[in-house]
Amino acid sequence: MKANACVLLIEDESSIADNIKYALQAASFDVLWAASGMEGLSLFKKQTIDLVILDIGLPDIDGFEVCRQIRTQSQVPLLFLSARADEIDRVVGLEMGADDYICKPFSPRELVARVKTNLRRYQATPATANNTELLVLNNKNRTVHFLGQLLDITRYEFGILQVMKKHPKRVYSREELLNKVWHEPDNSLDRVVDTHIKTLRAKLKEIDEDKEIIKTHRGIGYSLELS
Numbered sequence: 001m002k003a004n005a006c007v008l009l010i011e012d013e014s015s016i017a018d019n020i021k022y023a024l025q026a027a028s029f030d031v032l033w034a035a036s037g038m039e040g041l042s043l044f045k046k047q048t049i050d051l052v053i054l055d056i057g058l059p060d061i062d063g064f065e066v067c068r069q070i071r072t073q074s075q076v077p078l079l080f081l082s083a084r085a086d087e088i089d090r091v092v093g094l095e096m097g098a099d100d101y102i103c104k105p106f107s108p109r110e111l112v113a114r115v116k117t118n119l120r121r122y123q124a125t126p127a128t129a130n131n132t133e134l135l136v137l138n139n140k141n142r143t144v145h146f147l148g149q150l151l152d153i154t155r156y157e158f159g160i161l162q163v164m165k166k167h168p169k170r171v172y173s174r175e176e177l178l179n180k181v182w183h184e185p186d187n188s189l190d191r192v193v194d195t196h197i198k199t200l201r202a203k204l205k206e207i208d209e210d211k212e213i214i215k216t217h218r219g220i221g222y223s224l225e226l227s
Contacts, residue, residue: 005050005119006030010040010066011081012059016104020053023108024115037061041069049076051119053111056082056093064096071097075167077118081106091220097170121169121227134226135213137162149207156181157200160193164214164224173221197222 007024011017012035021031032047034040037058044052052070056063067078079100080093093101099118102111136145142158144151153161159181164172172180174193182192201214215223 004028004030006032006048007115008032008034008040008043008047008049008052010034010037010052010058010063011055012036012057013055016055019108020111023112027112027116029115035059037063037066040066044070044073049074051077051079051115051122053079053081053115054098056080064092067093067096067098071167077115077122079114079118094171095173095176095220097167099169135161135165135224137165146204146207147211151203151207153200153203154196156196157203160196160200161224164222165226168224168226171217171221171223176221193222 007029009017009020009024009031011020011033014035017033017035021033024031032043032049034043037060040052040054043049054063054066058066063080063082067080070076070078075097077099078097079102080098081102081104082093083104099122100114102114133145134147137143137158138145139162142155144153144158144161160177163177163180164170177193197214197216201212204211204213213225215225217223
């Protein structure tokens with residue numbers, strides 16, 4: 001794990017922020033604190049950030065919007081911090097690109113442990129075979145190599161992998177994949193995504209039948225598992 005990694009904390013309650021800062025600094029992290037969403041986004045653009053801890057209930061824009069804007073720029077680990085314990089909030093947060101979700105009240109020790117775990121996961125070298133990266137996408141030529149072998153792939157299959165590879169382990173809903181990959185998603189159906197995923201899996205299995213890199217999350221969507 002990177003020494004003195006910088007954590008951006010976006011939290012409007014100063015007492016909670018002080019406890020988090022103290023715990024992280026005691027664990028040798030550098031911490032930047034923002035009390036609002038817009039201030040947090042400004043710091044994120046100006047500084048090199050290794051991980052973000054983001055409260056959902058902020059005084060200006062909510063944490064979901066902050067997350068959305070961060071994800072247009074970076075895939076650094078992002079942890080939601082919220083008093084909302086409902087499953088739907090956790091699902092929405094994870095689908096929007098969060099790596100973890102911590103409910104208040106929480107243990108500062110647990111928070112630090114989760115920060116370390118997410119940083120290690122993010123900084124880890126992807127699984128390789130014969131020193132070849134597991135999945136390589138060439139956006140210019142729109143080609144895909146899996147375990148060093150070229151895949152015969154359609155434009156929609158490429159689009160699915162392109163979207164999902166930007167943030168491995170993130171769960172993408174069928175609707176989200178439709179909106180990001182298809183030019184006219186309103187004219188498509190959810191099962192179109194399922195069909196392309198099925199075909200894509202078959203092509204990957206032709207190269208390695210034991211390695212399943214596209215994971216189904218029943219009732220939610222799909223994620224790409226590269227480690």
